[in-house]
Amino acid sequence: MTIQVGDHLPEIPLQRIREGVEIVDTASLFNGRRAVLFAVPGAFTPTCSERHLPGFVENFEAFRSRGIDVYCMAVNDAFVMQAWGNSQNVPEGLTLLADGNGEFTRALGLELDATGYGMGIRSKRFALYADHGVVRQLHVEAPGEFRVSSAEYVLEHLPA
Structure with a gap:
């Protein structure tokens, strides 16, 4: 079943790279803060690299000025996400998350059979x-x- 408005995000470990690969649980990422999480079918894929992630990079400060953290997730490994972030000049603070086995994606009910x-x-x-x-x-x-799911659409529809 797909997650719904009003549901708590499931507590599933994800990965990110800072000083090395870190395991982070979703509760520590999302509890106690306002956040936007956007997901892409794959790092380095055309729409994801040409429009989706770049929109959030361009609008990152607009989210931050509203006190909103921004996370990007894909069913890729943490090293791919790091390389993609570097190639896209992702600013510090826009966190790229790896759901390598798709566990969080499945828990959300938002998997795509590609x-x-x-x-x-x-x-x-x-x-x-x-x-x-x-x-x-x-x-x-x-x-x-x-x-x-574009940055512009999400910004336009955020609560005041």
């Missing part, structure tokens, strides 16, 4: 706004679309 493209199970393209770990907004893209 086996027909040789990519296995990935995440649907989405963005959510969470306040203290509770989903307040959820924007899931229809297959092949990029509209409601």
